Amino acid sequence: MSSVGWYCLLFSSVFVCYWVPSGCYANGKVTTACGGMEPEHGAPAQTTQSPYHLTTNTSTFSPGEHIQVNLSGTSYFEGFLLQARDAANQGSAPTAGSFTLTNPHRTQLLTCNKQQGSAVSHTSKKKQTEVVVLWNAPKDAPSEVQFFVTAVQHYNVFWVKLPGPIIYRHGVTPRPPQSTTTLAPVQTTTASLLPGPFTSGSCGQSKSCLLDPVGCDPKDPHCFFLSMTTEGPDKTSVMFELSGPAEGYVAFALSWDTLMGNDDVYMCVKDGDSVSVSAAFVSGRTHPEDQTQAGLFSVSWRLADGTIQCRFSRPVKMANQEAGRYDLDQEYFLFLTSGHAQYGKIWKHNQQPLVSVQRKHITGPSEVLTGSRGPTIMKAHGALMLLAWMLTGSVGTFIASFYKQDWPNQTLYGQKVWFQVHRGLMMLTVTLTIVAFTLPFIYRKGWSKHAGVHPYLGCCVVTLTLIQPITAVFRPRPDSHRRYLFNWAHWGLGSLIEIMAVATMFLGTRQSSLLLPQPWATHVLIGYVTWVASFRFMLLIHKHLHIKKALRSDDLQEIYSDQSEPSTWGSFKKSLILAALALGNSGLLVALLCSIAEI
Numbered sequence: 001m002s003s004v005g006w007y008c009l010l011f012s013s014v015f016v017c018y019w020v021p022s023g024c025y026a027n028g029k030v031t032t033a034c035g036g037m038e039p040e041h042g043a044p045a046q047t048t049q050s051p052y053h054l055t056t057n058t059s060t061f062s063p064g065e066h067i068q069v070n071l072s073g074t075s076y077f078e079g080f081l082l083q084a085r086d087a088a089n090q091g092s093a094p095t096a097g098s099f100t101l102t103n104p105h106r107t108q109l110l111t112c113n114k115q116q117g118s119a120v121s122h123t124s125k126k127k128q129t130e131v132v133v134l135w136n137a138p139k140d141a142p143s144e145v146q147f148f149v150t151a152v153q154h155y156n157v158f159w160v161k162l163p164g165p166i167i168y169r170h171g172v173t174p175r176p177p178q179s180t181t182t183l184a185p186v187q188t189t190t191a192s193l194l195p196g197p198f199t200s201g202s203c204g205q206s207k208s209c210l211l212d213p214v215g216c217d218p219k220d221p222h223c224f225f226l227s228m229t230t231e232g233p234d235k236t237s238v239m240f241e242l243s244g245p246a247e248g249y250v251a252f253a254l255s256w257d258t259l260m261g262n263d264d265v266y267m268c269v270k271d272g273d274s275v276s277v278s279a280a281f282v283s284g285r286t287h288p289e290d291q292t293q294a295g296l297f298s299v300s301w302r303l304a305d306g307t308i309q310c311r312f313s314r315p316v317k318m319a320n321q322e323a324g325r326y327d328l329d330q331e332y333f334l335f336l337t338s339g340h341a342q343y344g345k346i347w348k349h350n351q352q353p354l355v356s357v358q359r360k361h362i363t364g365p366s367e368v369l370t371g372s373r374g375p376t377i378m379k380a381h382g383a384l385m386l387l388a389w390m391l392t393g394s395v396g397t398f399i400a401s402f403y404k405q406d407w408p409n410q411t412l413y414g415q416k417v418w419f420q421v422h423r424g425l426m427m428l429t430v431t432l433t434i435v436a437f438t439l440p441f442i443y444r445k446g447w448s449k450h451a452g453v454h455p456y457l458g459c460c461v462v463t464l465t466l467i468q469p470i471t472a473v474f475r476p477r478p479d480s481h482r483r484y485l486f487n488w489a490h491w492g493l494g495s496l497i498e499i500m501a502v503a504t505m506f507l508g509t510r511q512s513s514l515l516l517p518q519p520w521a522t523h524v525l526i527g528y529v530t531w532v533a534s535f536r537f538m539l540l541i542h543k544h545l546h547i548k549k550a551l552r553s554d555d556l557q558e559i560y561s562d563q564s565e566p567s568t569w570g571s572f573k574k575s576l577i578l579a580a581l582a583l584g585n586s587g588l589l590v591a592l593l594c595s596i597a598e599i
Contacts, residue, residue, distance in 0.1 A: 026125040030081055034095075034112035034119060036161070037081055037148060041345075043156035043291055051075040052151045054082075054164025056135075061145070062170050066100065067135045069164075071149055076127040079152035082120040083112065084135055087146035087166045095119060096145050100134040107131055143172045155345035156271075194302035198225060198241050198309055203368050207241075210334055210369040212354045218243040221306030224354060226252050226336050230363050231313060238328050238362060239298070239313045242268055246308040248341030253282065254332040254362070258355050258375065260285055264326040267291075268301065268310035269341050275301035277310050279325065288346075295325060316363060331359035336371065348450070351512050374599035377443045378514045382596050384436035385508065388429045389501040390589045394532060395582050396425030397494055402539045406574055430465055437462045443513075454507040461504055464497045502529060509592075516595050528588045535581050 033039060052073035061067055071080060084096045098117035101107050106128060110119040120133050135147075147164035168174050198218040203209035207229040216223035218241075225243040244250035248270055253263040261284045269276050277299050280288030293299075295318050301310040316328040326332065337353035339346060354371040403418045412420040437458065440448060448455055472490065476482045502525070508514065509521040 026079070027123065029110075030079075030121050031110050031112060031119075033081060033150070034083075034110070037083065037150045038160045039079075039150065039152060039158055041152075041156055041158065043158075045158060045160040050151065050159040050162050051153075052077060052149065052159065052162060054147050054149055054162070056147070056165050056167055058167065059165070059174075060168050060170050061137045061141070063137050063139045063141050065137045067137065067167065069099075069133050069135050069147055071131040071151070072129065073151070075153060076129050077151045077153055078125045078127055079122045079158075080120075080131065081110075081150045082131070082133065082147065083118065083149075084145050084147050086142040087144035088142060096142055097138045098136045100136060102132050102134065107133065141169060143169050144175070155342070192300045194300045194309060194311060197302065197305070197307070198227070198243050198311075200225065200227075203227065204366055206366055208360065208364075208366050208369060210336060210354070210356055210371055212336065212371060212373070214370065218309070219305060219307065221245045223307075224250070224336050224338065226334065228362055229366075235316065235363050237313050237315050239311065240266065241309070241311045242266070243307055243309040244336075244338045246270060246303060246306055248339055249346050250308055250310075250336075250338045251346075252337075253335040253353075254326050255335055256332065258333055260335070260353070263335065264332075266312075267346065268308055269346055270303065270308055271341070273303065275303055275308060275310055277301065277312050279314075328362040331361045331364075333359055334369065334371070349512075351515050372599060374514050374596065375443060377439050379596050379599065381436050381439040381443075382508060382514045383593055384432045384439075386505065386589055386592055388432035388436065389498070389505060390528060390592075391582070391585050392425045392432065393429040393498065393501065394585055395578070396422050396429060397498060398532075398535070398581060399425070399578070400494075401491075401536070402543065403574065403578065427469065430469060433462055433465050440513075448513075451511055451513075452507065454504060454511060457500060457504045457507065461497060461500050464493060464500070468493055468497065514596065514599065516592070516599070521592060521595060524588055524591050528585065531584050531588065532581070535577065539577070 030039070038045065050073075052071065052075075055070045055072070057068040057070075069082070071082060082099070084099075085094070086096055094113045095115055095118035098115065099109060099120050100117075101109065101120070106123060106126070107120055108123050109117040110121055111117070112119045120131075122128070135145075137145075144166055145168075146166045148161050149164060150158065150160050151162065152158040166174075200209055200211060200216075200218055203211070207227045210224075210226045211218075212224040213222075216225070218225040222245065223243065225241070227241040229239045229241075231237045231239055240252075242250055242252060249267055251265055251267040253265045255261075255263040260282065263282045265280045265282050265288050267276075267278055267280060267288065269278070277296060278291050278293050279296060280291040282288050295314050296312045297314070299310070299312040301308075303309075314325075314328075318325045318327075334356040335353045336355075337349040337351075339349040341347065352373040352375075354373050355375075356369050356371045358369075360367075360369055399418055400422045404416075406418060410417050415423075440455070468490070471486075471493075475486045475490070506522065506525055509516040509525065510518065
């Protein structure tokens with residue numbers, strides 16, 4: 001492989017693939033919500049006074065008439081769902097009539113209850129303050145029709161099925177207003193501001209802590225901090241403290257194992273200038289479900305100095321066994337993660353969660369816990385791939401390129417030394433690659449959808465790596481006139497595989513499941529490429545001078561024969577060069593392996 005080929009490497013970054021909950025329909029295609037008119041946003045509806053109201057241009061109608069309906073408010077809204085229903089039979093009333101749009105660019109018709117145009121919604125999440133539509137009274141219209149609207153201010157702030165005016169068919173006597181019933185107040189968790197930042201001074205003494213990096217200060221915006229303290233003489237409740245960068249949200253989960261799924265989750269989510277604290281349940285690699293504040297008390301938060309911090313307590317055993325809440329007198333693995341949030345809506349975490357290396361008895365003795373962001377199986381994947389392509393594969397191809405004329409009279413098991421060493425190293429490379437390739441599939445239980453180009457490029461490397469030894473088995477004899485075709489094809493395919501493997505390693509250092517320190521890891525790989533390329537360039541110059549010298553003496557046999565005498569540098573000196581290359585590769589490899597071990 002030439003030095004030019006080595007310098008033409010692919011350097012690129014892997015984009016973070018953000019995940020959006022399936023219940024979020026920014027395009028307004030919300031027919032799944034026709035019945036209850038409730039968005040599937042994983043958050044409870046607002047119970048405060050709505051800033052939106054519906055009006056009509058008349059209080060009576062006749063079949064076939066067009067009634068103007070206005071939705072407006074003192075605040076903008078990003079989405080809405082508007083319907084007309086039988087006011088006398090609201091419990092099971094289907095939609096009544098249909099609508100006509102006045103602004104098709106901002107509104108659209110939906111089909112609810114198999115009735116075309118029976119509802120109106122938004123077409124995008126562009127902010128609006130007013131919507132005007134026409135309601136078409138059908139021939140079989142009920143005697144009383146009431147309009148309802150669900151309005152979404154932003155993702156997790158919405159009001160469901162707000163009642164609008166009632167209009168009556170001509171000749172129908174309006175019903176007298178019914179006495180209002182005072183609704184029982186909805187229990188909510190009142191949050192207060194924290195008096196100051198958290199400290200880790202009592203970790204291991206009066207409270208258990210999980211920190212990343214180890215020993216960091218919770219006041220540092222780059223510090224992830226989770227603490228738990230039992231409360232009361234009978235340890236009937238536990239107080240949790242959670243801190244991390246204020247980029248959106250921080251969360252922790254109680255899990256029976258080290259894999260995401262069936263976990264009890266607690267989240268502190270930034271929403272503007274405030275923080276919401278809630279519990280939820282994660283059934284798999286999905287958005288948290290059944291988000292609630294039930295069971296949480298003494299909630300407080302702080303948003304300052306680049307950090308988001310929250311403190312809350314919950315009973316060791318939930319009285320009503322809230323969905324997804326685990327009892328705290330058990331042992332669990334702890335997950336700690338963070339990510340971006342917008343309008344209180346959380347996105348997929350942008351790096352692998354920190355997972356405690358062992359289970360923690362939540363109400364047990366105070367201790368300082370340690371965690372890892374790299375699953376062991378993914379660490380093994382990275383380590384084996386680096387070993388295969390930074391050492392065994394690199395040295396194996398180097399020998400085939402520059403050491404065919406060395407050790408001419410020495411054999412190993414009936415074959416030339418260079419060939420046996422090359423073949424042994426490359427077979428080891430193939431074995432390491434195949435083993436490493438299977439590990440992510442075992443960990444993910446399938447294909448990774450959020451790893452960018454890395455897995456696709458890796459599949460290409462593995463496929464070509466398997467093809468290379470198969471073609472070598474069917475190579476022509478050395479004296480065959482087709483041998484030179486095989487030699488060029490074998491060299492070309494090997495060079496391509498090596499370039500693709502190096503590019504895959506660059507991408508792999510930025511994978512969320514095995515995120516190596518940046519830009520340090522990239523600089524190490526750049527150093528590796530430079531190191532190998534410099535040795536190849538040096539031996540290419542030497543080979544060129546050797547051929548030039550042989551041409552002067554017309555000793556063409558010396559140029560092409562594998563039995564020629566060693567070059568003027570001598571086999572010993574070239575052996576030292578090979579040893580230096582292997583030692584340098586090993587040093588750079590060990591540096592990356594150490595960083596993997598520390599994740």
